Amino acid sequence: MAKLDTTYLGLQLKNPIVAASSGLTDNIKSIKELAANGAAAVVLKSIFEEEITLEYESLLNEAEQLGYHDENMDYFDYQIRDKNLNRYLDLIKDAKEAVDIPIIPSINCHTSHEWTYFAKKFEEAGADAIELNLFLSPSKSAIEAADIEERYFTIIKNILHECSIPISLKISPYFTNLGHIIRKFDESGVSGIVMFNRFFSPDIDIEKLEISSSFTFSTPTEIALSMRWIATMARRVNCDLAATTGIHDGEAVVKQLLAGANVVQLASCLYQNGSEHIPTLIDFLNNWMDQKGFNNLNHFRGLLSQVASSNSAMYDRVQFMKYFSGKF
Numbered sequence: 034m035a036k037l038d039t040t041y042l043g044l045q046l047k048n049p050i051v052a053a054s055s056g057l058t059d060n061i062k063s064i065k066e067l068a069a070n071g072a073a074a075v076v077l078k079s080i081f082e083e084e085i086t087l088e089y090e091s092l093l094n095e096a097e098q099l100g101y102h103d104e105n106m107d108y109f110d111y112q113i114r115d116k117n118l119n120r121y122l123d124l125i126k127d128a129k130e131a132v133d134i135p136i137i138p139s140i141n142c143h144t145s146h147e148w149t150y151f152a153k154k155f156e157e158a159g160a161d162a163i164e165l166n167l168f169l170s171p172s173k174s175a176i177e178a179a180d181i182e183e184r185y186f187t188i189i190k191n192i193l194h195e196c197s198i199p200i201s202l203k204i205s206p207y208f209t210n211l212g213h214i215i216r217k218f219d220e221s222g223v224s225g226i227v228m229f230n231r232f233f234s235p236d237i238d239i240e241k242l243e244i245s246s247s248f249t250f251s252t253p254t255e256i257a258l259s260m261r262w263i264a265t266m267a268r269r270v271n272c273d274l275a276a277t278t279g280i281h282d283g284e285a286v287v288k289q290l291l292a293g294a295n296v297v298q299l300a301s302c303l304y305q306n307g308s309e310h311i312p313t314l315i316d317f318l319n320n321w322m323d324q325k326g327f328n329n330l331n332h333f334r335g336l337l338s339q340v341a342s343s344n345s346a347m348y349d350r351v352q353f354m355k356y357f358s359g360k361f
């Protein structure tokens with residue numbers, strides 16, 4: 034039987050299957066199910082920066098009315114313990130007690146405000162690492178790309194200053210020069226990069242003539258974008274790479290490992306098939322490795338990355354013209 038253990042963010046994982054941040058990772062019952070079915074780590078549902086800052090601001094106001102100074106910081110902390118943030122800290126603590134796999138809380142953030150202070154609290158609650166779900170929307174045409182990028186680095190710098198546990202960065206593909214910024218993220222000191230987040234997307238209801246919500250779950254073909262970029266960046270950056278979006282079956286897991294991912298993060302396929310889907314992915318990976326004669330993941334991880342592949346130009350090819358000429 035092949036060995037499936039791997040490392041991610043300096044953590045020892047028994048296999049490369051990680052439960053991605055989602056509604057499935059916001060309660061102990063389902064975290065236990067994920068762990069029992071073989072998930073090697075769990076990224077908790079994101080706490081939103083606003084949940085922290087709004088609470089912080091209201092508590093700060095309260096504390097100011099009390100004559101806020103160091104002595105009543107205890108009161109301040111006490112208040113925090115009772116609110117939203119405390120529920121999240123409890124989730125971290127309870128998850129750590131309930132399962133014996135790494136627990137990675139996630140912060141959804143877009144500013145570098147005081148909330149980074151609370152990241153320290155995640156660490157104190159027992160978090161094994163923190164995932165920053167960092168997205169500054171590139172839809173504001175008045176802001177220059179360089180200014181948006183600078184904000185990313187300010188946030189990263191602040192959080193690295195606060196925490197001593199590993200930090201990973203879950204990013205979108207919406208950057209002017211993606212390869213360059215991924216290298217800069219790597220140099221910033223984060224331990225891992227998760228590619229790519231899949232956002233809520235609005236739909237259009239043509240009957241009601243309304244904007245609606247749809248596209249909740251990914252489809253297997255959506256693997257293409259993250260696979261290309263995992264393959265493009267693998268062995269070019271020092272930090273770990275996690276692949277997410279569109280990974281629905283064992284074949285997709287194998288592809289992302291061949292591209293160079295350290296782990297895969299799953300959400301949609303777990304919603305659709307239950308956490309019992311994880312053993313089928315692990316079985317597929319095991320059988321495939323046995324068939325190919327690979328004893329452990331390092332024997333083939335990144336074998337088809339751009340750096341390692343003999344056909345590396347395929348990852349740079351973007352136009353269909355030549356491939357399909359004469360066929361259509």
Ligand SMILES: Cc1cc2nc3c(=O)[nH]c(=O)nc-3n(C[C@H](O)[C@H](O)[C@H](O)COP(=O)(O)O)c2cc1C
Binds near residue numbers: 139141230249277
């Ligand atoms: C219902 C739902 C809730 C999600 N919530 C979060 C979240 O709170 N934070 C986050 O970083 N990603 C969140 N995600 C994104 C997933 O973590 C994952 O990156 C994305 O769905 C792509 O993976 P998939 O193709 O396996 O679904 C959510 C996804 C779904 C479907």
